[in-house]
Amino acid sequence: MSKQAPAGRPSRPPRQAGKSGRARDSREGSRPSGGRPLAVDPARAVAYEVLRAVTERDAYANLILPGMLRRARLRGRDAGLATELAYGALRGRGSYDAIIAAGTDRPVAEIDPAVLDALRLGAHQLLHMRVPPHAAVSTTVDLVRSVSGPGASRFANAVLRRVGERDVDEWLARVAPDAQENPDGNLAVTYSHPEWIVRGLRDALRGTGRPAQELPELLASHNARPSVVAAALPGLSDVAELTEGPHARPGVLSPVAAVLKGAPDEIAAIRQGRARVQDEGSQLVALGAAAAPTTGPDRGLWLDLCAGPGGKAALLAALLSERHAAGLVGDDAELVAVESAEHRAGLVQQSLAAIRCAYDVRVRDGRTVGEAEPGRYDRVLVDVPCTGLGALRRRPESRWRRAPSDLTSLAPLQRALLESALAAVRPGGVVAYATCSPHPAETRMVVDDVLRGRDDVERLDSPGVLRDLIGSRRLPGHGDELFLGDGPAVQLWTHLHGTDSMFLSLLRRRA
Numbered sequence: 001m002s003k004q005a006p007a008g009r010p011s012r013p014p015r016q017a018g019k020s021g022r023a024r025d026s027r028e029g030s031r032p033s034g035g036r037p038l039a040v041d042p043a044r045a046v047a048y049e050v051l052r053a054v055t056e057r058d059a060y061a062n063l064i065l066p067g068m069l070r071r072a073r074l075r076g077r078d079a080g081l082a083t084e085l086a087y088g089a090l091r092g093r094g095s096y097d098a099i100i101a102a103g104t105d106r107p108v109a110e111i112d113p114a115v116l117d118a119l120r121l122g123a124h125q126l127l128h129m130r131v132p133p134h135a136a137v138s139t140t141v142d143l144v145r146s147v148s149g150p151g152a153s154r155f156a157n158a159v160l161r162r163v164g165e166r167d168v169d170e171w172l173a174r175v176a177p178d179a180q181e182n183p184d185g186n187l188a189v190t191y192s193h194p195e196w197i198v199r200g201l202r203d204a205l206r207g208t209g210r211p212a213q214e215l216p217e218l219l220a221s222h223n224a225r226p227s228v229v230a231a232a233l234p235g236l237s238d239v240a241e242l243t244e245g246p247h248a249r250p251g252v253l254s255p256v257a258a259v260l261k262g263a264p265d266e267i268a269a270i271r272q273g274r275a276r277v278q279d280e281g282s283q284l285v286a287l288g289a290a291a292a293p294t295t296g297p298d299r300g301l302w303l304d305l306c307a308g309p310g311g312k313a314a315l316l317a318a319l320l321s322e323r324h325a326a327g328l329v330g331d332d333a334e335l336v337a338v339e340s341a342e343h344r345a346g347l348v349q350q351s352l353a354a355i356r357c358a359y360d361v362r363v364r365d366g367r368t369v370g371e372a373e374p375g376r377y378d379r380v381l382v383d384v385p386c387t388g389l390g391a392l393r394r395r396p397e398s399r400w401r402r403a404p405s406d407l408t409s410l411a412p413l414q415r416a417l418l419e420s421a422l423a424a425v426r427p428g429g430v431v432a433y434a435t436c437s438p439h440p441a442e443t444r445m446v447v448d449d450v451l452r453g454r455d456d457v458e459r460l461d462s463p464g465v466l467r468d469l470i471g472s473r474r475l476p477g478h479g480d481e482l483f484l485g486d487g488p489a490v491q492l493w494t495h496l497h498g499t500d501s502m503f504l505s506l507l508r509r510r511a
């Protein structure tokens with residue numbers, strides 16, 4: 001353990017100290033990305049590297065973490081610790097920065113970013129994990145010394161000692177703005193979200209008839225670790241297969257879901273591509289798109305207009321294959337999967353590899369499909385690019401990276417894609433408009449705008465379609481209440497359904 005300076009009001013940390021070649025701690029350490037070793041255990045080193053990559057390179061934690069864990073040879077509990085440290089510090093940044101600011105005379109914006117990331121890791125351990133305080137402080141101080149030198153480590157020591165003087169509730173009561181005078185500011189700091197997201201989610205709750213009092217619960221749900229759920233692809237696997245060993249139990253709402261207890265690759269069906277990791281909300285969207293009633297026979301010409309990386313396309317293709325085998329669709333049945341980004345189209349191709357149905361993955365702009373193939377398809381799923389405000393628990397840094405301007409910049413694309421989908425579907429065919437955001441600007445308002453002045457499209461009873469799929473399954477502790485609303489669209493909620501907050505509006509061209 002390192003020697004620590006006495007607690008006190010910390011002085012200014014040296015900026016960019018690590019780059020000037022200061023004295024280093026000589027202890028053996030770990031550096032998952034291969035550079036100079038960090039004087040800290042491998043799990044903390046990986047977590048720190050993730051935070052640095054997110055801050056410096058705009059990396060996505062969920063994409064880089066698996067490779068870093070592999071390179072550091074971390075598995076089991078150690079991998080779990082690294083993940084919890086990185087995700088927790090990223091999610092909690094809003095609360096931790098306010099608390100760190102109260103522990104120093106410097107604005108957080110003036111702290112060397114390399115030191116600040118370490119302080120966030122330390123604060124997460126002190127305030128939200130059962131790490132003994134002396135270990136949380138000393139490991140962080142060692143880390144800062146190896147990265148930024150002794151001056152910065154004294155600063156870190158002083159800040160963290162102050163942070164450790166109170167528990168998280170006491171700190172939040174001190175540093176969050178007054179709840180009466182500034183309710184959004186209070187929730188933003190208490191639940192670690194940017195204020196504009198707090199406001200947007202309140203509007204979203206109200207707009208779907210949920211009481212705004214649910215907002216704290218919704219915000220808190222974004223800070224909890226989501227369970228890992230798999231979809232058993234129909235015809236290739238089933239829930240019974242996934243749950244027959246000790247590795248999974250049946251899902252909550254989706255008829256093809258299994259909740260995993262361990263790593264996905266423990267399950268053979270997942271290793272073989274017969275089942276896929278997929279949130280239950282996404283499963284219900286794809287199942288709903290396939291189940292919504294068409295007028296006239298469904299020939300099996302299905303289109304996924306925004307397919308990458310291919311989770312919903314895989315489920316649609318498996319369902320189509322089953323229907324084909326049962327003679328319910330024609331011999332020319334196929335799933336056309338359109339994706340504008342080439343590398344994501346490659347992922348769609350991979351996701352469909354195990355499925356025995358005709359499919360065609362196309363790299364093109366979905367906005368052009370309606371004009372190119374008017375009225376061709378029986379079913380179109382248009383799962384548009386969105387802010388992802390409904391999946392904040394999965395992408396721990398995204399809440400800090402998104403901006404209100406994303407809502408306005410995505411809006412024309414979302415409208416154009418829905419218009420293209422409606423042009424591509426035949427009269428009597430179904431369009432499923434979906435987002436993984438509950439924000440009104442990306443959900444109701446898009447559908448309302450596109451349908452305004454059109455009398456050739458009807459809104460289907462989306463809650464009714466999902467209710468039939470859910471069957472006798474129920475949310476634990478809620479009796480018969482499924483919280484699907486009065487329609488015509490459905491908004492799923494993380495705090496109510498345990499799914500990502502997916503929106504689904506089922507529409508049908510009038511025959």
Ligand SMILES: C[S@@+](CC[C@H](N)C(=O)[O-])C[C@H]1O[C@@H](n2cnc3c(N)ncnc32)[C@H](O)[C@@H]1O
Pocket residue numbers: 282305306307308309310311312313338339340341344364365366367383384385386436
């Ligand atoms: C929300 S994601 C779709 C997720 C997918 N349905 C799944 O379940 O895996 C939206 C996708 O639309 C793609 N996209 C963006 N603009 C597009 C466009 N103009 N045409 C087609 N795809 C587009 C993005 O690259 C992204 O892969």
